Amino acid sequence: MGRLINAEFRKILTTKMWWGLMIPTFIVALAMAWGVGALTSDIADDVYREDFIKSAGIGKDSVSFGVIALTRAINISTMFPLIFGALALSSELHRKTITTSFLTASSRPALLSAKAITYVLWGAIYGIVIVLGASLGTLAGSDSDILPEGGQWMLIALMGIVSTVLWTLLGLGVGALMGSPVASVIVLLIYAIIVGPVSEIVLTGFADGKPNIAGALPNGSANGLTGSTAADLIQKQIEELAQGKPISDRAVDTFQAAMRFAAGAPGAFALWASALIFIGWSMLFFVSGLARNQRRDIT
Amino acid sequence: MHDGSGRIVVQNLTKHFGQVGAVQNLSFHVEPGSVTGFLGPNGAGKTTTLRMLLGLVTPTAGWATINGQPFNHLGNPGRVVGAVLEAQGFHPTRSARNHLRVYAAAMGIPDQRCDEVLHLVGLGEAAHRKAGGFSLGMKQRLALATALLGDPQVLVLDEPANGLDPEGIAWLRTFLRSFAGGGRTVLISSHLLAEVEQTIDQVVIISRGQTMYYGMLDDLRKSQQSRVIAQPSDPNKLVGALQEAGLSGATPTQDGKIAIPGVTVQQVGDVAAKAGVALYGVQEERADLEELFFRLTSGQYAAPQNPPQFGQLPPGAHGTPPGGYAAPVQLPQGAQPGGWNPQSGPVPQAPPPPQGYDQHQGYQGGQGGNA
Incomplete structure (x- = not known):
């Protein structure tokens, strides 16, 4: 297995695609976090300038709205590792290098497992790049008052890396199922950029803002990983501001929904539920993609 | 895991793609130390058979083994069998050396x-060039280099001469002879008998997915019969005289001559002189292997015009190749392929590599050739 993983790493490192995709990944994460951070800071400025907020003695540093920049940037940047994963097997099928790969591997399951392990590692590498870009962008674009604390930051970063790994595997599975690099990349991009986000907003609109089917879809659950973490954090800080005054459950729900929407995860479930749902989706595509190639006639 | 024999066995192999029967009940085996030609027209099922042998295509029925094991039980298959297949791909921007490093x-x-x-394959100078910029011949050489990477005991080559220049083909011939000469096994497919005739000991000829002939190439050669083509002043008179002399089977050819099987020029001359028929031309002719191959496989497509020298001969009237799947000529168990002495043990000495495309010259055709 070690030999085959080594071979997979060489396949990746001997062409330009890994850095050709990694550069835009970093730039998009950085720019998105920077922009959203600046925008959030402006809005926060306006809010805290209001007299009633001032009179309540609420300081600008009491709520870490900066997490929104972080999650938004992570969510959009995952489309690059998604493409990277989608090409893993489909380009081998397309270029027919899969023939030699199968001829030099002890078995198909061994080769496909080696690919899976390799792309989990590469997904993590992309995840670190994304988190780095998003963090730098958030730092650069946001008022220092609205930045989250280190621990909270780390939790969102960790969720971002988990989400990137799962997106990579989902891409690998779809590419393996479809067998065509162009078709699988187009289908995945249309879903991740257009169909997913739009359907989630529409579904959430009809669901009256509560967690709903949008959060159970692949894109919705993936965004929930980071978005719900951010929303939880802001929620806790607001509750602290209320200083023990009773807040109705309904108010909590409404606020959560609003924050998840702001963090780019409309209709999402709580962190743990989103994680389980997205792991399910990734595994569904990943396993069926590999199963398809277990039996495929290579002609 | 495997017995290390280098033996290839194909037994009752069958493959259907949907309704299309690509390969039907194919059986043959290839002994170590021999080069076996796997011949048939395009679309006869050669590629599908080789891909089933290599575990790339799942058979509908039957089985194939290398070293007594199916391909996916070989452990580290690249060390046992190397393959050059059609449409085996390279990443266009990966260099030749990096391509090999992946599989190493x-x-x-x-x-x-x-x-x-x-x-070894003469690509030393091109090691750092991208495979996407390679010519067809260079790609074939790179594919062969990939096949040889694991120093395998068995080589399977699907139409390896495609795209090779004449020098490359001559080099490949010499290389394969010496590879098999070291006790290893070579199975090579082609749609042209002439292309591999000088390289192979044994031949499997298939058409429409079925075995048409399986046995030693020499036996196929011996099955040919000679005939005499004569141009008499009076064909009818000569045919009559021949029949009187007990020489039957004469048939007219398209260009007004007559063809007489199984006789000598002298016999025809004597009969013609006795009958008082003038002969304007008389010559002896042997059917070549290509014609036999063509006849064995011509069921697949409508036969194009027969070569003129064979005229209107009914199929089978000339030469007696074993026909059909029912009675293939079987290589006796343990029979040694003729023409050379298999040795066991030593690693084959590769012929000197061609020094790039333009420099090497003077390679002879494979030894044991009959050309």
């Missing part, structure tokens, strides 16, 4: 072997 890693062999095989 998969087989667990050191990187220096990549340079060895590149030099």
